Structure formats: structure tokens, C-alpha cells
Amino acid sequence: MASNHALILLGPPGAGKGTQAKLIAQRLGVPHLSTGDMFRDAVKRATPTGLLAKPIMERGELVPDSIVMKMVEERLARPDSGKGFVFDGFPRTLPQAEQLDGILNRLGFGRPIVVDIRVDADKLIQRLSGRWTCSVGGEIYNVFDMPPKVQGICDRDGGKLVQRADDRPEVVTARLVAYERQTKPLSDYYQRQGVLETVNGAAPVEEVSRRVARIVDDAVRRDGHL
Numbered sequence: 001m002a003s004n005h006a007l008i009l010l011g012p013p014g015a016g017k018g019t020q021a022k023l024i025a026q027r028l029g030v031p032h033l034s035t036g037d038m039f040r041d042a043v044k045r046a047t048p049t050g051l052l053a054k055p056i057m058e059r060g061e062l063v064p065d066s067i068v069m070k071m072v073e074e075r076l077a078r079p080d081s082g083k084g085f086v087f088d089g090f091p092r093t094l095p096q097a098e099q100l101d102g103i104l105n106r107l108g109f110g111r112p113i114v115v116d117i118r119v120d121a122d123k124l125i126q127r128l129s130g131r132w133t134c135s136v137g138g139e140i141y142n143v144f145d146m147p148p149k150v151q152g153i154c155d156r157d158g159g160k161l162v163q164r165a166d167d168r169p170e171v172v173t174a175r176l177v178a179y180e181r182q183t184k185p186l187s188d189y190y191q192r193q194g195v196l197e198t199v200n201g202a203a204p205v206e207e208v209s210r211r212v213a214r215i216v217d218d219a220v221r222r223d224g225h226l
Contacts, residue, residue: 005084033088035089126144136159
């Protein structure tokens with residue numbers, strides 16, 4: 001397997017980006033990165049970017065792109081990212097994608113592989129609005145296709161199941177509309193570059209994972225590096 005893997009997973013809320021990012025990162029032996037995790041790590045380690053971001057995050061405000069991109073470049077320059085990484089849900093906007101291209105070029109990663117995990121809106125609404133989480137251990141259930149044995153109770157530890165405020169049907173619909181509006185220019189951008197692949201995210205997790213793995217293998221054989 002060639003080095004310098006840069007894989008970006010796109011997809012709406014509920015498409016399974018997080019699950020697939022973890023699986024493919026383990027397969028490739030590279031870090032699974034999300035901006036939330038990177039910010040928490042930067043704040044914990046008191047990096048220059050972490051110190052800039054901390055008061056903004058504490059006020060509950062959005063961290064500006066200038067700081068986000070500095071943090072991304074700091075993270076990708078660390079030794080454990082030398083063989084590549086998997087980005088989960090980033091970049092989110094066209095300006096971030098354009099700046100990320102510059103960072104990848106500076107650090108020697110070249111062109112990324114971009115996989116758009118697509119799922120019909122009705123399926124996403126069902127996935128998200130049916131999602132309930134154990135208040136004790138964090139186990140996730142879905143009342144439509146993976147319900148607990150006893151309604152409202154976790155199978156593992158008996159904890160109460162709760163629903164996130166942003167998983168309510170009316171909120172889910174608004175989130176999907178916002179996602180589509182924000183990311184359509186992003187998918188078009190990567191399509192024009194010839195690096196965008198699409199996967200049916202409604203398929204079983206294992207099948208989606210196999211499809212993403214094939215896309216990565218094909219790109220490595222074609223380009224030699226990413």
C-alpha cells in the first residue's frame with residue numbers, strides 16, 4: 001500500500017461518515033481526524049492554535065476559518081499523519097476545500113481521494129429521528145431498525161435512552177436542507193477536479209466499507225500516491 005493517503009469523506013448527517021472513517025483508518029493504519037477532535041486535542045496540549053481557539057469555543061462561537069486551517073496544518077504536519085489520514089466531515093465549505101488543497105500540496109500529500117456517501121433524505125430522517133442513546137454507556141439504538149429489547153432501556157446496562165435535541169424530526173429536516181445548500185459547491189468542486197467518488201450509504205455498513213476500500217485501492221494503483 002502506497003504512502004501519503006489523504007482521504008476525505010463527505011456526506012449528510014446520518015450517512016455513516018464517522019463509522020466508515022474509523023473502519024478505513026484502521027485498515028490503512030492512519031489517523032481518523034475530525035475538526036472537533038483536533039480542537040479538543042489542540043486545547044488540551046495548549047498549542048498556539050489551541051490557545052487562540054479556546055476562548056472562542058468557551059463562548060460557544062464558531063471558530064473562524066483562519067484558525068481552523070492553522071489547526072489543520074499543525075495536525076497534518078505531525079509524524080503520525082506522515083502516511084496519510086482520513087478526514088470525517090471536513091472540509092465543510094468551498095473556501096476550506098481550496099485552502100486544504102494548498103496545505104496538502106505544501107505537506108506533500110498531493111490530490112486527495114474524496115468519497116461522497118449518499119443516502120436518500122427519507123432514509124436519513126428515519127435514521128436520525130429514530131436514534132436514541134444510552135445515558136450511561138453511550139450505546140446507540142434505532143427504534144426503526146435496531147431497537148432495544150425493552151423500550152427506552154439500554155440492553156447492556158439498563159441506562160435510560162435519551163434523544164439528542166438535534167435528532168428530532170423537524171430539526172433533522174432543517175439540518176439536511178442546510179447541509180445540501182452548504183456542501184453542493186464542495187462536491188461540484190471535487191467533481192471538477194476528477195477526485196470525487198460516490199457510494200450508496202443506504203447499503204449495509206460492511207458493503208459501504210468494502211466499496212470505500214476499493215475506491216482507495218484503485219486510486220493508489222492509478223496514482224501511486226494521493
